[in-house]
Amino acid sequence: MDEKTLDEIISQYASPSGRTLGILRDIQIQERYxxxxxxxxxxxxxxxxxxxxxxxxxxxSFFTLQPVGEHLITVCMGTPCHVKGASVLLTTLEKxxxxxxxxxxxxxxxxxxxxxxxxxxxxxxxxxxxxxxxQIDGDLYGYLTPEKIPEILAEYGWKHED
Amino acid sequence: xxxxxxxKSRSDLEEVRTIGLSKIQPDRPRIAIGLSTCGIAVxxxxxxxxxxxxxxxGGYDIALTKxxxxxxxxxxxxxxxxxxKKPLILLHRVFPENAEEVINAVLKGEVPESLALCRILEWxxxxxxxxxxxxxxxxxxxxxxxxxLHQTKVILRDxxxxxxxxxxxxxxxxxxxAAYTTLTERDPDAVIDEVKQSGxxxxxxxxxxxxxxxxxxxxxxxTDKYIVCxxxxxxxxxxxxxxxxxSDPHMLVEGMLIGAYAMGISEGLIYIRAEYxxxxxxxxxxxxxAREYGLLGDNIFGTSFCFDIQLATGAGAFVCGESTALVAxxxxxxxRPHPRPPRLTDSGVWGRPTDLNNVETWCNVPVIIAKGxxxxxxxxxxxNTGTKVFSLVGKVENVGMVxxxxxxxxxxxxxxxxxxxxxxxAVKAVQTGGPxxxxxxxxxxxxxxxxxxxxxxxxxxxxxxxxxxxxxxxMVDIARYFINFAASESCGKCVPCREGLKHILLILNKIISGxxxxxxxxxLASLSDTIQKTSLCGLGQTAVNPVQTTLKxxxxxxxxxxxxxxx
Numbered sequence: 160m161d162e163k164t165l166d167e168i169i170s171q172y173a174s175p176s177g178r179t180l181g182i183l184r185d186i187q188i189q190e191r192y193x194x195x196x197x198x199x200x201x202x203x204x205x206x207x208x209x210x211x212x213x214x215x216x217x218x219x220s221f222f223t224l225q226p227v228g229e230h231l232i233t234v235c236m237g238t239p240c241h242v243k244g245a246s247v248l249l250t251t252l253e254k255x256x257x258x259x260x261x262x263x264x265x266x267x268x269x270x271x272x273x274x275x276x277x278x279x280x281x282x283x284x285x286x287x288x289x290x291x292x293x294q295i296d297g298d299l300y301g302y303l304t305p306e307k308i309p310e311i312l313a314e315y316g317w318k319h320e321d
Numbered sequence: 322x323x324x325x326x327x328x329k330s331r332s333d334l335e336e337v338r339t340i341g342l343s344k345i346q347p348d349r350p351r352i353a354i355g356l357s358t359c360g361i362a363v364x365x366x367x368x369x370x371x372x373x374x375x376x377x378x379g380g381y382d383i384a385l386t387k388x389x390x391x392x393x394x395x396x397x398x399x400x401x402x403x404x405x406k407k408p409l410i411l412l413h414r415v416f417p418e419n420a421e422e423v424i425n426a427v428l429k430g431e432v433p434e435s436l437a438l439c440r441i442l443e444w445x446x447x448x449x450x451x452x453x454x455x456x457x458x459x460x461x462x463x464x465x466x467x468x469x470l471h472q473t474k475v476i477l478r479d480x481x482x483x484x485x486x487x488x489x490x491x492x493x494x495x496x497x498x499a500a501y502t503t504l505t506e507r508d509p510d511a512v513i514d515e516v517k518q519s520g521x522x523x524x525x526x527x528x529x530x531x532x533x534x535x536x537x538x539x540x541x542x543x544t545d546k547y548i549v550c551x552x553x554x555x556x557x558x559x560x561x562x563x564x565x566x567x568s569d570p571h572m573l574v575e576g577m578l579i580g581a582y583a584m585g586i587s588e589g590l591i592y593i594r595a596e597y598x599x600x601x602x603x604x605x606x607x608x609x610x611a612r613e614y615g616l617l618g619d620n621i622f623g624t625s626f627c628f629d630i631q632l633a634t635g636a637g638a639f640v641c642g643e644s645t646a647l648v649a650x651x652x653x654x655x656x657r658p659h660p661r662p663p664r665l666t667d668s669g670v671w672g673r674p675t676d677l678n679n680v681e682t683w684c685n686v687p688v689i690i691a692k693g694x695x696x697x698x699x700x701x702x703x704x705n706t707g708t709k710v711f712s713l714v715g716k717v718e719n720v721g722m723v724x725x726x727x728x729x730x731x732x733x734x735x736x737x738x739x740x741x742x743x744x745x746x747a748v749k750a751v752q753t754g755g756p757x758x759x760x761x762x763x764x765x766x767x768x769x770x771x772x773x774x775x776x777x778x779x780x781x782x783x784x785x786x787x788x789x790x791x792x793x794x795x796m797v798d799i800a801r802y803f804i805n806f807a808a809s810e811s812c813g814k815c816v817p818c819r820e821g822l823k824h825i826l827l828i829l830n831k832i833i834s835g836x837x838x839x840x841x842x843x844x845l846a847s848l849s850d851t852i853q854k855t856s857l858c859g860l861g862q863t864a865v866n867p868v869q870t871t872l873k874x875x876x877x878x879x880x881x882x883x884x885x886x887x888x
Contacts, residue, residue, distance in 0.1 A: 176590055176670060177633020179653030184595050184634050207653065218655040218812075219636035221595045237557030238752065238788045239714040241802050266809070282639065282806070284596055285560035287714040287786075288359050288394030288721055297598075299362035 160190055160197055169204055179207060183215060183222060191227045220266060227277040228270045230315045232295050237283030239290035248291055251305040252278055327615030329623030334501055341493025345483060349382045350427045351403040355481055357390035357567040358599050364416055365398035371420040383427060389568020391481025392722030393468055402432050406454035408440035439463045447478045448495025448691045468719045471738050475708045476684050477724045480568035485603050488610040491571040497616060499690035500575045504582055504622050512583035518694035520706035525551055525679030526783040528772035534676055537666045539584045541674035546586045549677045550577060551647060552593035555639040556755025559786030561710040562680040564722050566600040570607035576683035579690055581628040584676060589630040592647055595637055604632060639810035643858050644677050657812045658858035681710060701727035705771035715788035716743045728769040735789060746791040754783030756803045757863030759870030760796060779870045796875040797882060800868045801829040807864035818861030821852040825868060832882045842879055846872055
């Protein structure tokens with residue numbers, strides 16, 4: 160993100176209420192991660208210490224400091240998704256994409272070796288009627304079963320390795 | 322009416338109402354697609370685009386629009402078809418490949434009967450009644466659909482009927498009438514009294530009397546006070562607030578406007594979770610429209626009253642639903658709660674007195690003013706008035722958004738409205754109140770759902786998620802799921818929550834892996850008790866509810882993990 164874009168984002172937040180998190184959210188949505196250099200620049204511009212900004216991006220799960228792959232897959236881990244087999248979706252993705260991660264701290268975040276896909280988890284999209292659900296680049300997929308996943312991944316350029 | 326029009330009188334409001342009505346009930350056919358997050362995800366938007374192309378290419382005289390979600394999520398995409406002088410018809414499971422069939426039927430003044438769910442002859446928007454016509458007698462009536470029959474739509478009265486992105490349609494069904502009357506005719510204290518008389522209690526879960534909170538905030542010492550809407554719907558399995566904001570955002574704006582006037586406050590904030598992009602978009606749009614009409618900003622309705630609303634977005638932290646953490650988050654800090662008092666009503670956003678109410682609490686305000694506290698308190702029971710919206714999800718046949726009077730039994734909600742277990746499986750329990758709630762076994766399903774009853778059986782109302790569990794669900798796994806959730810969402814400030822939950826999780830893992838001894842169950846119970854009594858905020862105090870209720874009601878499932886020789 161260039162400085163001009165950052166300035167534009169900042170200018171949309173006239174009032175201090177909700178300002179800092181709002182700016183970080185806009186950066187996260189545009190860049191899909193938050194570059195550390197940008198954090199330093201932002202710190203100067205809005206006069207908030209880098210340490211505090213760093214605290215925010217590590218405290219709130221919406222932000223990530225690591226770059227994401229070409230496509231971001233987020234598996235919902237909400238209760239309805241859990242009782243309808245969300246963890247099986249995750250292990251299916253791990254198998255198909257040859258990745259491995261840990262869900263214990265609630266911050267699962269793994270990128271494939273070819274940088275094509277990043278897989279993360281969400282606490283709840285509020286799309287519970289379609290559980291289990293996952294999101295790819297902002298599009299929701301509901302009523303999922305492990306069998307449906309290869310077909311969906313193929314839409315994003317994934318190929319089955321024989 | 323041009324965008325620069327400001328509503329200053331009742332006749333201005335009437336003028337907009339006429340325009341809005343001509344959009345909801347035009348003198349040509351209207352096709353309205355339910356486009357909330359869920360409707361879009363199951364293909365509603367593709368359907369909309371397909372219909373748009375067909376209508377444009379054919380040059381047909383058909384109005385195409387989007388509406389919110391009527392709540393029968395299982396049957397989505399849902400389409401509402403209005404043909405002049407005919408009943409409103411709800412079509413269900415309409416996909417892009419059905420688009421031509423729908424258009425062809427509508428052009429002939431008909432509807433595709435194979436897609437019809439039900440017909441509606443008149444609809445009570447509470448703030449106004451809309452009459453539709455007669456005909457299509459072979460299609461079942463709205464009340465013939467079991468999912469709808471037992472519901473009472475007060476908060477969801479407009480959801481699925483009006484375009485949430487058009488303020489004219491909200492005004493057409495009586496919207497902003499209550500706000501107009503309030504600001505031009507009523508004494509602010511009388512408005513607070515009305516809300517107190519209605520018995521409205523906080524819909525965020527704790528059930529604190531809303532009118533009393535308003536009064537406390539109003540009396541608090543200080544200037545430049547805030548009213549805040551808590552739209553950080555963090556409970557997994559709960560999406561009532563999302564639907565309320567996506568389907569009828571002006572209801573929330575109007576509720577806050579009335580509250581602001583009653584308390585004499587000019588600044589409003591909506592703290593909304595980052596995971597709800599469509600709700601954020603529609604709220605922003607609604608606020609802009611309200612400003613254009615002079616319903617937010619300076620000199621509202623031409624009076625001297627000024628009030629405006631800003632959005633503040635969250636960033637994915639469950640604990641930010643807690644009031645002091647929410648305030649910290651608005652101020653750009655990490656969401657770590659602090660002990661109360663001081664309460665928000667004394668020292669909230671930027672240290673100023675702040676009234677914080679949940680989305681649904683605010684949404685109740687316009688109808689209370691429009692219909693009066695007496696009408697409102699006639700719904701529900703004496704200490705639990707009004708309706709409550711629930712998201713009925715998990716392993717239930719009819720998944721969706723359900724609104725019933727408080728006090729309605731779980732049995733009615735899950736079996737009569739929800740049609741029992743998905744795929745005919747036996748329902749075992751329902752989880753209410755999110756990670757802070759508990760699991761209620763099926764034998765207690767005659768319990769009426771209200772604040773006190775749920776607390777009495779070890780659970781809580783929470784924001785309104787009802788996650789149904791069936792015979793295949795393992796209750797120990799459910800307890801572990803919630804503890805894992807709470808442990809990872811703990812802000813880490815106090816020891817009982819930060820360390821205690823981690824150890825509860827270890828014990829549960831040990832139990833599930835078959836390595837636990839009988840004494841581990843005793844330790845589990847006693848540690849849960851300690852965390853409940855000693856945690857700083859609501860997150861820790863209630864996080865053990867899923868463990869305590871499963872220990873209480875499903876001990877046999879714990880014991881099954883403990884092998885005979887180890888007992």
